[in-house]
Amino acid sequence: xxxxxxxxxxxxxxxxxxxxxxxxxxxxxxxxxxxxxxxxxxxxxxxxxxxxxxxxxxxxxxxxxxxxxxxxxxxxxxxxxxxxxxxxxxxxxxxxxxxxxxxxxxxxxxxxxxxxxxxxxxxxxxxxxxxxxxxxxxxxxxxxxxxxxxxxxxxxxxxxxxxxxxxxxxxxxxxxxxxxxxxxxxxxxxxxxxxxxxxxxxxxxxxxxxxxxxxxxxxxxxxxxxxxxxxxxxxxxxxxxxxxxxxxxxx
Amino acid sequence: xxxxxxxxxxxxxxxxxxxxxxxxxxxxxxxxxxxxxxxxxxxxxxxxxxxxxxxxxxxxxxxxxxxxxxxxxxxxxxxxxxxxxxxxxxxxxxxxxxxxxxxxxxxxxxxxxxxxxxxxxxxxxxxxxxxxxxxxxxxxxxxxxxxxxxxxxxxxxxxxxxxxxxxxxxxxxxxxxxxxxxxxxxxxxxxxxxxxxxxxxxxxxxxxxxxxxxxxxxxxxxxxxxxxxxxxxxxxxxxxxxxxxxxxxxxxxxxxxxxxxxxxxxxxxxxxxxxxxxxxxxxxxxxxxxxxxxxxxxxxxx
Numbered sequence: 301x302x303x304x305x306x307x308x309x310x311x312x313x314x315x316x317x318x319x320x321x322x323x324x325x326x327x328x329x330x331x332x333x334x335x336x337x338x339x340x341x342x343x344x345x346x347x348x349x350x351x352x353x354x355x356x357x358x359x360x361x362x363x364x365x366x367x368x369x370x371x372x373x374x375x376x377x378x379x380x381x382x383x384x385x386x387x388x389x390x391x392x393x394x395x396x397x398x399x400x401x402x403x404x405x406x407x408x409x410x411x412x413x414x415x416x417x418x419x420x421x422x423x424x425x426x427x428x429x430x431x432x433x434x435x436x437x438x439x440x441x442x443x444x445x446x447x448x449x450x451x452x453x454x455x456x457x458x459x460x461x462x463x464x465x466x467x468x469x470x471x472x473x474x475x476x477x478x479x480x481x482x483x484x485x486x487x488x489x490x491x492x493x494x495x496x497x498x499x500x501x502x503x504x505x506x507x508x509x510x511x512x513x514x515x516x517x518x519x520x521x522x523x524x525x526x527x528x529x530x531x532x533x534x535x536x537x538x539x540x541x542x543x544x545x546x547x548x549x550x551x
Numbered sequence: 552x553x554x555x556x557x558x559x560x561x562x563x564x565x566x567x568x569x570x571x572x573x574x575x576x577x578x579x580x581x582x583x584x585x586x587x588x589x590x591x592x593x594x595x596x597x598x599x600x601x602x603x604x605x606x607x608x609x610x611x612x613x614x615x616x617x618x619x620x621x622x623x624x625x626x627x628x629x630x631x632x633x634x635x636x637x638x639x640x641x642x643x644x645x646x647x648x649x650x651x652x653x654x655x656x657x658x659x660x661x662x663x664x665x666x667x668x669x670x671x672x673x674x675x676x677x678x679x680x681x682x683x684x685x686x687x688x689x690x691x692x693x694x695x696x697x698x699x700x701x702x703x704x705x706x707x708x709x710x711x712x713x714x715x716x717x718x719x720x721x722x723x724x725x726x727x728x729x730x731x732x733x734x735x736x737x738x739x740x741x742x743x744x745x746x747x748x749x750x751x752x753x754x755x756x757x758x759x760x761x762x763x764x765x766x767x768x769x770x771x772x773x774x775x776x777x778x779x780x781x782x783x784x785x786x787x788x789x790x791x792x793x794x795x796x797x798x799x800x801x802x803x804x805x806x807x808x809x810x811x812x813x814x815x816x817x818x819x820x821x822x823x824x825x826x827x828x829x830x831x832x833x834x835x836x837x838x839x840x841x842x843x844x845x846x847x848x849x850x851x852x853x
Contacts (some may be wrong), residue, residue, distance in 0.1 A: 313654075314645045351582020385641035389700065391607055392635055393658035394627035550566075551608045 304399035307390060311407030312518040315373055322411060326369055327418040330361045334423055337483060347485045348516040354427045358420070359510040360482035363444060365419045367477050367502065370448040371455070371469070374404045378456025379465050387416030391550065397543035401453065401536075408449030409442065416441060430513060436521055437512035443528040448473075450535040457548050476502045486518050501531045556619040558583045558708050558739035559604065562612035566599055573599040575763035581741060581756075583618075583707070585812070588754030588771070590846060595760040597743045598638060601712050604741075605635045607642045617708055628701045631659060634706035635848075636697050638713045642685040648672070648696055649681045653705055659704035671699045674729050691722045698726065702733075709733065710741045715749065727753060751775070751842040759849055766853040771842070778840040778848055780815040786834035793824045807834075 315322040338354040345353045381387040388398065393502075429436065451473075455469045459465040480502040486494050498519075508524035511517035543549070559581040566574040574596045581587045602608035604615055606622055606629070614621065620628035643651060649668070656664035672678045675695040680688060685696065685794050694714065701709060711730070715723045731753065733738050744750055750757060752773060758768040767774065785800075785808045792800050792808070800808045800821075812818055825832060 302660040302662065303658050306654055306660075309657065310646075310654045313650070319647050381643070384639075384643065385639050386643040388607065388635075388637055388641060389643065389655060390658065392605055392630060392633075393655070393704075394630040394660075395658060396627075546609065550606065551602075 303393060303395045304403050307395060307403035308406050311373075311377060311403055312410065314377060315407070315411050319403045320365065320415075322373070323415055323418060324368070326365050326415050327422055330365045330419040331422050331483060333361055334358070334426060335394055337476075338426065347488075348514060351454065351514045351516065352427070354423075355430070355514060356485075356510070357483065358423045358427045359513040360506050361423070362416050362419045363440075363506045363509045364477050364482045365449045366412040366416040366441060366445050367505070368473065369415040370445040371452040371473055373408035373411040373458040374449050374452030375459070375465055375468070376452075377404065377407075378453065379459050379462060382456075382460075383462070387549070400541055401450075401540055403535055404453050405449045408452055409445040412445035412448065413441060432515045433512040433521075435512075436508065439525060440505060440509040440512060440521075440528065443525070444509065447501070447505075447528065447532050450532070450539045453539050454535070454542065457542055460548070476500055480506050481518065482506055501527055504528055556583075557581055557616075558585065558618055559587075559741060560614075560616045560619075561600070562614045563606075564600065564615060565578065565611045566596075566608065567611055568599075572763050574603075574613075576613070577760070577763065578613075579758055579765065579768065581739060583735055583739050584734070586731075586740045586753055586755050587742065588750040589741060589799065590750055590757060591743075592758035592850065594762075596763040597760055598712060599763075600712055600760070601635065601741075601743065604710065605633060605735035606630060626850055628836040631704060632707050634704065634709045636701045636709070636711045636714050638716070640690060640693050640697070640717075642688070642693050642696065644684065644686040647682050647684050648688070648699075649675055651685055651696060652699055656701045656703045661704060666704060667705065668699075668703065670842065671702050675699050676725065691718055694718055695722070695726070698729075707737070708739045708741070712743050713745065714742070715744060715746060721733060723749075747846055749843045757842075759846065761850060761853055767849050774845050775840060775842065778844045780811055780840055780844060781815075781818075782809060782811050782838040783818055784809050784830055784834075784836040784838070787825070788831040788833050789829075791828070792830065793828050796821055796824060806820065 333355070334357060342353045347353065347356045361489055381390070455465060455468045459468060479497065480500050481497065486497040486503065489497065504519065504524035504527045507517045507519055508521040508528070509520040557580040559579065561577055561579040564574050564577045577596065577600060583822070591597050591602070599608060603610045604617060606626055609623065617629040617630040620632060622629045646654065651674070652668045653664070656668065660754060669678070672681060675698060677692065677695055677699060680692060685693065688696065698714065714726065718726070730740060742750065742754065754771055756770050758775055759766050778805065787808060800810055803809055810821065822832065
């Protein structure tokens with residue numbers, strides 16, 4: 301697995317060299333969301349009894365940032381390498397498709413977790429520290445980043461131009477994360493949109509992750525973990541299949 | 552067996568891209584230690600062939616091996632034995648020269664490779680640029696970095712796809728010195744180039760591709776003998792050439808006479824006739840046929 305460690309290291313070094321863009325910026329963005337929404341809604345909305353709106357919002361923002369950054373890491377690395385042509389540097393060596401998958405996945409997960417930790421750290425000034433279920437937090441954080449990292453690999457391989465990737469991000473990833481209960485509980489939605497939310501896997505990720513922080517959720521966190529696990533298995537299988545066939549990488 | 556195992560073996564390789572048949576049954580054997588040239592016009596299939604050897608493209612049919620390892624089934628060993636300098640001037644702008652070479656070594660499972668990395672940087676004049684970001688390198692330096700990247704794992708077989716396109720004379724010369732040295736040390740070299748004089752000077756054997764087929768494959772010396780069109784350029788002290796030669800002697804704009812001949816005997820006869828007529832030769836240049844003549848000839852005939 302030594303080829304894997306080199307590719308993993310290269311992927312980490314890649315985002316670490318532009319840490320302002322890849323870690324600091326998303327933390328600042330999340331903080332802005334927190335300031336604006338909690339300022340507007342703190343006094344008016346109490347989603348769960350005994351939980352302030354800011355405390356409700358923080359886990360959603362942490363999860364949203366993790367999802368977007370895990371996706372962004374693998375997808376932008378791949379599209380940049382393809383556009384630049386330097387993807388040949390990883391295609392010429394004797395790396396297996398499994399090593400390729402695990403390296404891009406691992407680095408994207410780590411970026412997601414670092415950004416998540418950063419968002420959480422800055423929100424501690426605004427919401428008191430509480431973590432009744434740390435094991436759930438870890439399980440949800442890892443699975444969520446892994447799912448989005450794999451989706452990012454698929455998107456990065458599939459996209460042939462930057463605007464195709466941007467379309468993927470703006471018309472799929474962004475709506476899925478925004479319309480998943482980051483800012484509200486789905487119980488406040490009309491029945492139709494509630495039903496729609498329940499088929500959005502990101503909803504389960506945010507809901508279960510929030511359970512780890514506030515001890516309350518819209519659905520059973522165990523069910524959510526099952527959904528997340530199934531999603532990860534499915535998307536990983538698809539990614540591995542594409543990589544094995546050389547889809548859009550080896551012609 | 553070891554003696555018979557070719558460095559590169561290609562058997563009836565076929566590849567089609569939508570409407571074009573890029574390779575139409577190419578077979579080649581390149582022996583260990585050879586300096587082999589692959590020539591052909593644009594679109595002849597050279598890069599497709601190299602891409603298949605490197606595992607970047609998958610053949611529709613046929614087989615390719617590197618040092619006896621199948622490039623698909625046995626891809627790990629095949630790729631470990633192969634170093635490829637790609638045609639495009641690619642680089643990863645996130646890293647500096649040393650990082651690029653360390654990471655590339657890592658991909659081949661080499662952890663402590665700094666000694667060899669320093670050596671290749673030294674030979675390719677990259678040492679003083681080791682800490683420069685690849686983005687800030689000149690075109691020539693980027694090309695040298697690509698060569699260095701292809702060599703990090705000391706591959707026995709090195710493929711260079713148009714390595715001197717757009718490269719200045721000094722760099723071209725130092726690059727060829729280095730590659731020739733590697734060849735003398737036992738590395739097999741496969742080279743594609745548009746500079747036919749380079750191929751003629753460096754390659755022991757040459758294959759010519761046209762429309763995805765091998766149209767010629769022989770030693771450079773044998774190929775050069777395919778064309779026996781010599782040319783002599785003469786300056787004479789008077790203009791009245793013998794009548795018998797008036798059809799064959801061509802006057803150029805500078806007042807010299809040119810004659811094409813295939814046997815030296817013809818030239819001898821001309822000189823004798825000139826002496827009889829009393830015309831003196833004041834200057835004479837002989838032009839031997841070169842690879843370009845052969846190449847043009849073969850491409851026309853096939």
